[in-house]
Each structure stands twice: as structure tokens, then as C-alpha cells.
């Protein structure tokens with residue numbers, strides 16, 4: 001199937017409602033991004049489902065979030081329900097075949113899929129600050145914390161590493177302020193408290209190792225289909241900021257890790273961003289600018305990003321302008337804001353003389369949409385009233401039993417299921433603090449004329465103990481320095497932070 005050049009979306013209709021022609025998404029423009037919009041219950045999820053099916057069949061791996069659990073059925077064979085068969089006839093989908101798709105279930109909480117994790121280092125200060133909703137001053141401290149960790153070779157893997165580093169920074173606040181600018185104890189304390197809140201919301205599961213390998217969401221099956229990664233997001237949506245930050249992180253990882261490929265005959269990966277308004281709501285301008293930048297540049301890495309949201313006004317104009325393939329389901333137009341949304345949505349299309357776009361948007365039936373895909377030379381096609389095809393996989397959710405079976409048989413089973421807690425900032429700082437304490441105690445004993453015995457091999461520590469004990473700051477500093485020496489080689493790689501501040505690996 002991988003020799004196809006397009007994905008069948010549905011059939012457009014003439015003014016008298018009769019069949020006009022097949023509407024298709026050209027795979028070679030699949031990386032020019034897309035947008036699926038519409039009010040509640042108008043058919044967005046089904047449109048996402050048939051797009052994901054089409055990409056998978058064309059050999060393109062897909063990543064999508066399943067907000068309500070109703071996308072999970074994509075892993076199961078569809079059934080010939082009357083209304084689906086009728087729709088297939090209307091759009092001249094013949095034969096209408098049923099299919100189950102190769103799905104990998106993921107879950108930040110590790111309950112409805114394989115655990116998906118990132119390290120604190122990979123997340124970076126910009127996204128973490130956004131996740132924790134930090135003030136500008138606190139974000140400044142967060143930046144300094146990351147700089148210190150980078151410079152001093154402290155591995156930041158999980159939340160307790162970050163806690164330990166912050167505690168250490170609070171202790172050295174005066175010294176660090178002199179070196180890096182304002183690091184006040186209250187601002188460090190505020191970040192520490194926010195971290196505790198984050199932990200209580202279950203984010204501790206998400207930070208740590210083994211971290212997600214991008215290659216695992218870019219798998220294809222032996223028969224040449226793209227794997228569909230489905231992120232369980234029902235529980236995640238209770239913390240919208242974690243949801244949005246996670247997807248942003250994933251997008252920036254893709255951007256940082258994938259090579260430039262230019263224009264291909266089909267994308268390397270397609271990424272669906274459902275409830276996309278969460279990405280931009282209350283986001284600071286710098287973040288929006290950077291998202292815009294990533295969206296623009298990720299194209300040449302062969303990644304297509306498809307935003308799914310109720311209202312096109314949810315997406316900043318600069319981002320909207322980059323979304324080439326569009327499926328606009330019905331919108332309501334009762335309030336002025338809704339009417340504005342309808343006008344905006346209508347204006348973004350290349351008009352069709354057969355109908356008035358704004359009127360049509362308010363009259364579309366369920367599973368019907370205004371569709372405009374990029375055609376030859378990447379120009380948007382004239383907008384068409386289109387009946388969307390029915391899915392080949394199951395419409396609606398999978399059962400818990402079916403899910404368990406798929407998880408057990410997935411190609412990544414066993415790779416992410418157990419947390420690995422290797423030595424990182426928390427353990428290092430703890431160990432060094434204890435050593436410093438011990439040596440201080442020893443030194444005090446010596447000074448007060450106590451025992452004169454020495455532990456073999458520890459003469460050096462005891463020898464410097466006298467000097468150290470006179471200055472607590474120096475103790476902490478010495479501890480960190482020796483940490484640098486001991487882990488220097490394992491962190492021995494260029495640390496480069498990308499557009500969204502995440503860590504570029506493997507360079």
C-alpha cells in the first residue's frame with residue numbers, strides 16, 4: 001500500500017447535493033501541516049481517525065492523543081454498522097473494507113499504556129517554567145539552576161534531582177547571586193513549593209528514566225504500515241498544562257533529533273495535537289513565537305503537525321497561516337464571538353463560487369466538513385463541501401481487556417515498564433553533603449583534641465577538613481567540584497539547548 005500518493009478523505013458535493021468527486025490529501029504535502037476544527041460532536045475525532053488510518057496505510061507513523069478514549073478503537077477492526085455502510089456508499093468508497101491498525105498505547109501515568117517519560121534535563125528550563133507557571137523572576141532562577149547543573153555536571157533526571165539541586169542552590173544563594181545575578185531564597189523556595197504541587201498531581205511518574213526514545217514512535221510494521229501511537233489523555237487532561245507541555249516537549253524533541261530531509265514523497269511522522277487551544281491559552285509571547293518557529297521548521301524534517309481544536313480563533317494567526325490541509329466541521333454562530341469565528345474560518349479558505357462559505361459552515365451535518373487540501377505546487381485547493389469517509393477501524397472505545405492484550409503484545413513491551421533510578425543529582429548531592437558533614441565532624445573532633453585515628457585513604461579529606469569547616473559555602477562548592485570530576489565523562493557531551501530549550505541528544 002505504500003506506493004499510494006494520497007489519502008482518501010471523502011466526497012465533495014455539487015450545489016444540488018449530488019456526488020462531485022473524491023477529495024484527497026496528497027502525501028507529498030502531508031508535512032505542510034493541517035487543521036481540523038468544529039464544534040462539539042461535529043465529527044473531529046472521526047476525521048482525525050480516518051486521517052491517521054490513511055497515514056498508517058501509507059507507511060507513515062502517527063502520534064496522537066486520545067482525549068476521551070474514543071480514538072482507541074482505531075486498534076480494532078471496524079464493523080459494518082448501517083450508518084457507516086450508508087456513508088461509504090454516499091462517498092463511493094467501494095469496497096468498504098475493515099481493518100485493525102498497529103497501535104502502541106502510551107500513558108504518562110503508565111495505566112492505559114506504556115509509561116512515557118522525559119528527563120528534567122531534556123525538558124529544559126523554558127518548558128518546565130511554563131509547566132509550573134513560574135513568574136519571570138522564578139524562571140530566571142530556573143535558568144540559573146540549569147546552567148549550574150550543566151556547568152557542574154549534575155544529572156537532572158527526575159523531580160527529586162531538581163529538588164536537591166534547588167536545595168543546594170538555596171544554601172549557596174549569596175555566592176551564586178554574585179556569580180549569576182539574583183538568586184533569592186524566597187524565589188527558590190517558591191519553585192520548590194510548586195514542585196511539590198506538581199508531584200502531588202502525579203507528574204513524578206513522568207520525569208525520569210527510561211526516557212522515551214523518538215525511534216519508538218517512528219516505527220513501521222513488517223507489512224509497511226506506520227505504527228499509530230495513541231497517548232491516553234483522559235486523566236492527563238485534568239492537568240491541561242502538563243498535557244500541553246508534554247506535547248510541546250515531544251514536538252521539540254522531534255525537531256531537535258530528526259535530520260533535515262527537505263521535501264519527501266510522504267512525511268516521516270505525523271503528529272496530531274488535539275485540544276490545541278491548551279497550547280496557546282495564557283502562553284507567554286516568547287513561547288508562542290517559538291512554537292511558531294518549531295512548526296515552521298519541523299516541516300523540513302518531514303514531520304506534519306495537525307492541530308485539532310473547536311475554534312480556528314484558538315490558533316495564533318502566524319501558526320494558522322502555516323496549516324495547509326484543512327477540515328472545517330460545523331460551527332455554531334449564536335454569540336458575536338462565534339459569528340466572528342465563523343467569519344474567520346470562512347476567510348481562510350480559497351472561496352468556491354458555488355456556495356457562501358460562512359453560511360455553509362453553520363449548516364454542515366455531522367461528519368461533513370469544508371475541506372481544502374494543498375494541491376499541485378502546494379497551493380490550497382478551492383474549498384469543497386465534503387462528506388467525510390467512515391473509518392475502517394472501530395468507531396468508539398476499546399475495552400480494557402482488549403487494551404491490555406495490545407499493550408502486552410506491543411513492540412516496546414518491557415522497555416519502559418520499570419523505572420530506572422540511576423545515580424543523578426539527588427544521590428550525588430546527598431552523598432557529598434554526607435561526606436562533607438562527616439569530615440566536618442571528624443575535623444571538629446580533631447580540633448577538640450579527640451581521637452587521632454584516620455581512616456585509610458581518607459587523609460586528604462580529613463586534612464582539608466580543618467579549612468572547610470571554617471566556611472560552609474566552600475564545603476558545598478567543594479562537594480560539587482568533586483561531583484564534576486567523578487561524573488564528568490558520563491556527561492561528556494556537548495550540551496546544546498534548542499529552540500524550546502530541550503536538550504539535543506546524540507550530536
Ligand SMILES: Nc1ncnc2c1ncn2[C@@H]1O[C@H](COP(=O)(O)OP(=O)(O)OP(=O)(O)O)[C@@H](O)[C@H]1O
Nearest residue numbers: 039040041042043044045046087366367388389390
Ligand atoms: N465521517 C463519519 N462517518 C460516519 N459517522 C460519523 C463521521 N463523523 C462523525 N460521525 C458520527 O458523529 C459522531 C460524533 O463524531 P466525533 O466523535 O468525531 O465528534 P467530535 O467533533 O470529535 O466531538 P467532541 O468535540 O465531542 O469530541 C460519531 O460518533 C459518529 O457517530
Ligand SMILES: [Mg+2]
Nearest residue numbers: 044045046068
Ligand atoms: Mg472528539
